[in-house]
Amino acid sequence: MAKPNKAPKTNAVRILDGENIHYELMEYDISDGQVDGVSVAQKTGQAVEAVYKTLVTKASQKELFVFLLPVALELDLKKAAKAAGVKKLEMLPLKDLTKETGYVRGGCSAIGMKRKYPTFIDESALELDEIIVSAGRPGVQMKLSPENLKEVSEAVFKDIVKTQ
Template structure:
């Protein structure tokens, strides 16, 4: 049981867990998850962390089919400029390893922005806290549990 699953259980939301055999040699954790789950790339989301000049971290959740638009994320969180967070910093702040960072159950409560494309799906899949483990839940529940917001932060 991961902190992400514990958070979902405590909140009493509807969710399902999907486990698959992770291949450490795979190039894209997100694409591997989508293929293993039989889901379209647009319905499986990756969790990325960005930082501003002061070191404040922000969580971005975007489809694995695209990329994070750092300018759009900066605008969404009212920051001047953002860069991708150092992986070691991301791991320390969230308590998860890269490739398994969940937007739920993180060690520190960080501002979270979910790409608005999530609204087209009844459920989306995000990491459940380790590689090879995904949690499927409604986008609205993810926003509620993370105190997050929707914005157009992804690009193809």
């Protein structure tokens, strides 16, 4: 007998379940290859301001930092470096993403990476009751409170986006 179709159990989902943190999963179609954040907001019917992307940066070969910010905005590398307490940051090359985090582009979650990296959430999240972030696999997002995301990812809220 076939089991009912259940939501995928990614590392992020397992961790949230283990911590008894409330979240809601949302699945969306990725067959068109559109996994950028703005497309994800449209596909899930969510406000683009509430959908956050996860970006991984590096200060050196061994020193990585994770930043979550609204999908339509751009990471300010100077503000991000200041938040992280380093002189300079650059984006982690896409070819290194899976090796360093265990996640792939379009499915990178700040929760459940291979290692715990210093994590920063743009302070705009504090204005929202819930934000939507990757659940650890393309096609699956999770909605949770910014405070719960901060707690489980051991993040800090900082101003990290480029001023419009």
